[in-house]
Amino acid sequence: MRKLQVMEQEYLNTLSQAFIDKSPGAESALCIQCGTCSGSCPLAAQMDNSPRKILALIRDGCLEEALRSKSIWLCVSCNACLTRCPRGIPVPDIMYRLRVLALQHQMPVKEHKMPDLYQAFVRQVEKRGRVNEARLAVRYGFSHPRDLPGHLGLAMKLLKKGRI
């Protein structure tokens, strides 16, 4: 999950084709690149590629760039994009699918952080059937120890209120 893997061009082409051959990737053919999704996305400012750009990359066959993008990890499935998209393109579904593919092909880099948080979460659920915030924070902290101090203040507040 940490390694930077360079994919074979031919394999990449096959993967790209497979992605746009069926839903949700197939709907990217309908995109008119209007940018409503980007304008509506609450996290667009933090993304390296706006949602519209991700769609453009997919269509162009630049699947790898999309998979390596931080954007797909920032999508929180708020669905503002899908609600307003004039072509009804299921952008959150595409983002989800990209995340799955990215994990499968060990794309995400450590700076993206979100995958590690997701992993920590899933591991907890698998093991115990429920999530304990404190344990989750600790688990996540193993991968990103420098993040933890920054969150101490918040942790204290939550502790006081019994949320941890």
Place this chain on the structure above:
Amino acid sequence: MNTQDNLKRHPGEETGQDLNVLALVCNWCTYTAADLAGVTRLKYPTQVKLIRFMCTGMIDVRYILRCFLEGADGVFIGGCHPGDCHYLSGNLKARVRIKGLRPVLEMAGIPEQRLRLSWIGASEGKKLQEELTGFTSEVRKLGPASFRQMHLV
């Protein structure tokens, strides 16, 4: 698909006991396409003979049955694309009728490959050539129709 092969003399042609393929086509689209094929000198098997109707919606199922009864080996129906019918919806009625006719033909021993419904627009001369040629090959593969052998008519 090699049109030339299909046009080679086939055993039975000399005696005239060759295939008969009747094409029942609508005036506004498919017949016009046939004229266009003629003007552009596209060739298709001479076994195919056209009967002009004003609309595929005019084609009574009895006409199709009659074709087979009188010895046709294959019947081709050509009409306008759905939505383009000169009379608005005749081709849609044809589609329904032919769908209903197929099981009846099967029961009578005529497999559905002998009846083809195709939408050919007025500018699609080439497509008509391809369809007719392809259809004739398929019918040839099936051989003469059973009715013909029975000499019912």
Place this chain on the structure above:
Amino acid sequence: MVMNNQEPHVGVYICHCGQNIAGKVDVQDVARFAKNLEHVALARHYQFMCSDQGQEMIISDVVNNGLNRVVVASCSPRMHLPTFARACSRAGLNPYMLQMSNIREGSAWVSLDGKQATRKARALVAAAVSRVQKHRPLTTRKIGVNKSLLVIGGGIAGMQAALTAAESGFPVTLVEKEASIGGQMAKLDKTFPTLDCAACIGTPKMVEVAQNPDINLLTHSEVKEINGFVGNYTVTILKKPRYVLHERCTGCGECAGVCPVTVPSEWNEGLGSRTAIYRSFPQAVPGTFCIDKKDRAPCTGACPAGVNIQGYVQLIGQGKYREALELIRERLPLPGVLGRVCPHPCESNCRRTDVDSAVSIRALKRFAADNASVDPAAPEVERPEKVAVIGSGPAGLAAACFLRRQGFQITIYESAEHLGGMMRTGIPDFRLPPDVLDAEIELILKTGIEARTSQSFGQDFTLDSLRSENFSAVFLAIGAQGGTGLGLKDEGCSGVMDAVGFLREANLGRRPDVGGRVVVVGGGNVAMDAARMALRLGAREVTVVYRRSEEEMPAHAEEIEAARQEGVKFSHLTQPCRYILENGCVTGLECLSTSLGSPDASGRRRPEPVADSEHVYHADTIITAVGQRILAPWASAVPELEWTPKGTIWVDEQTLQTSIPWIFAAGDAVSGPATVVQAVAGARRAAEAISRYLDKKEPALDMQPENPRPEKNWNPLPKDVKPLQRALPGQLEPQIATQGFQEVEKTLDVEAAQLEAGRCLNCAVCSECMQCVNACEREAIDHGMQAEEIQVDVGGIILATGYELYNPEPLTQYGYGLLDEVYTSLQFERLNNATGPTQGQILTRDGRTPEKVGIIHCVGSRDKNHKDYCSRVCCMYSLKFAHLIRERTGAEVYSFYIDMRTPGKNYEEFYNRIQAEGVHLIRGRVAQVTDVPDNPEDAGRLLVVAENTLSGKVLRIPVDMVILSPAMIPAAGSTETARLAGVSTDSHGWLTELHPKLAPVSTQSSGVFVAGCCQGPKDIPDTVAQASAAAGEAVALLSKGWVSTLAERAVIDQDICSGCGICTQVCPYGAASILPEKRTALINEALCRGCGSCSASCPSKASTVQQFSSRQIFSEISGLLKAAGS
């Protein structure tokens, strides 16, 4: 002419077509082959059959060789069928006795091998020979057509079509549903790409249309029905009343100046307002004003007397109290009384309740009565007939007043000493002061009515005496002046009295002694009056006993509340069962408790006594207020007068006559105890009935019902109305009130009355206050104008119903309807236009010039969630707006688009020009418009959020104004209008043309054409082109004066047809119908296009398409396959 039933003699002609056929097909062989076919008389081959010589050959053979059928084997029938058909005709042979065989495109040109091609040609010829034997002679008919047109829609498309058609000399009827022609285009300021002013190019057309002698312009009219078929349409048109006479109106506008009603202006797209009498815009054609009159307001509808409530409320609001009072007195001669005692059913129906609370209509009526005076004059014309009115209660006084207005000689007979009936003796002074009543009665009598008091019917005068005094009619308005008791034992004892008698005594100044404790039995208004009166007469404790619960009490809520405030006690679910007496005087009332059981006949739940619940109310006086009865001691002397089982006078519902023809009756005497307003309402109808009786006229149909119920087409509730609770008249303090008999309720003050009148929503829009009539010097206003239905016969119809804009409210992300400064494009056009709400200045709603403006393309267009099509004109007009805004205000303009669509002539150049003007054109669809800006200094501005897709940056731009370009949609009602004409619409409502490329102005209904945006979004140049095209096609169709039926059409064999109706279902042209009497099908020759759907669907094969009959087809098939085998 050749006899066609003979043995077929077929002539076969094989054409060489030069080398085209002969080069591949052995034409001589085919000719020989043909000669040997059955019934072939001769077979020739020739080089060019289509040439003169070729045709002459056919003709000569037909004439000389007795041919009765012809086969020509040559090129495609699509090419030369008409040629050879004409040749046959010239030869004297029916042109349908011909069959062509396509051996050129069908064989020679598509076959590789000559031998095979020849064999195929033989088969094709054999098929034709076989088929032609079954041909029969056919004829076509000419159907005469009406050389005139109907154009529906008076926008630029309709006007252009009308003008083009009128040029040809065709009379054109142009129907427009609005009050003026001009359409949407007249609302625009400048038009692209030339920046011509829309009015400058539009108004000349409008004027031309109005002045063209061949164009019959019907504005404010709608097409209701279209019958017939091509060339022979009969159209029913409804001419809606304008209420202003076109010939007299000069368009001066004085009327609008005095009209009290304002509603949002539709012409200004909701910006600004107009009055009920209006002209949409100064250059309107026609320039005649128009009154927007919807259904009668619900208040007026609820009033039994039909008083124009909205009217007088509006007049009060304008400070015109005298006019208000005069308006009331038209239907209600006792405004001061009713303003105090009416139970106001109007208020219960007031639509203001949907906002906050009903308008205080009764209080306003009293306000008008208290603040204005009128001086009713004697009638202009005196009539000799004398009418006797017996009874001077509200019914009698009102009838006298109405009849006197018509000029009759009226004498009122009253048995009491004073006039007024139950208003005098029944309603207490503290609700209705006697001086008020006196003043109102005086106003009625002033017009010349004689009143004789202390005259009892049957004693002091009789019917005979009336006859001898030459009275021609009598109106009985004796009311229900008798009280009723409980029917218990000892009812007649001292201390027990009925409420009616009690109140009479009290109201006439005689103060009966009621003692300390009083019990009133009953739950109606009379009971409340009696209870409150008892308090004022010294009772310490007054209890009202009622056998049902408070909800079921018939008394009005206000009366119950007033009684309660004054200290009256209520004992519900209590039923009296016995008077308790001591020494012949009542000391108490024994009662049982009740509980409510199932509903009785009146719908109210029945009180059921509870066993062993007896209890006693101690009382010095018991007043029974349980009903009233009609007192008629003279009845036995008038045996011809019939009574109903309820004890009321019987009258005919329609004529209001009693069983004695010259005697009429209304009021409580007929209805049983009811309200004052109902008595007045009845009196009005009776007055009308008496008048007609005296004129020897039939009773009018509209005499019943008095006030037709409205159909609820009212002014929509305005969105921006601020809730304001209703004004309530002040009341005297209960402690003070019960000390004496002064009036308890006060009147409204001027400020409160004005505010209250302002709360009226003007449900009917025009309030019929008649101020416009007063202001119009030319007497051009006619409120009584009726709608008129006319029929016109036309040959063709052009639909030009136009478009409107999609309402962008559902796109909540843009804030239209929520945020003040978000406008639609048409609204912005109105801001730009000199005749608009801001006289052409671009200003925000609070009057500032914007410094930054955002324009958003594709609002609801190209959007799966709304309209998926592109509306075609928005990119161009958005560029136009950008230009105009820059030019007029210098503001920064940000225009957000997805694609820039500028396809027309000079359109791309226009785009270039705008680009050069410093407009910020941003490629990116706006995600959101919000009123929460990022920076505090932008507070009050709107923020537009969009990604600039070309730079990849998400922009957040503060602006002062946002203009939306909403999708174009078909105008409201266009689907229904299209349906009338037999034209279908697509899923978006756009009218369907016959063929999108080849027939864009005709439709599947022969004789019906479309023009303009009703067929799909388009700009003005394309609209005008299409309109001229539609007119051209329509004129072309009809110009010969006839249309031809098709020979190759379907016919029904009447002997076979079973009338199943399947043909009517499958015919795309509606040409098939079932004859009503014969119950068989018939095909309309003019409509049938010969598609064959019916013949293929017909279960009994009664339907045949001529020239494509089953026999003919079977023959063709046989011919083909037999020959192929040989």
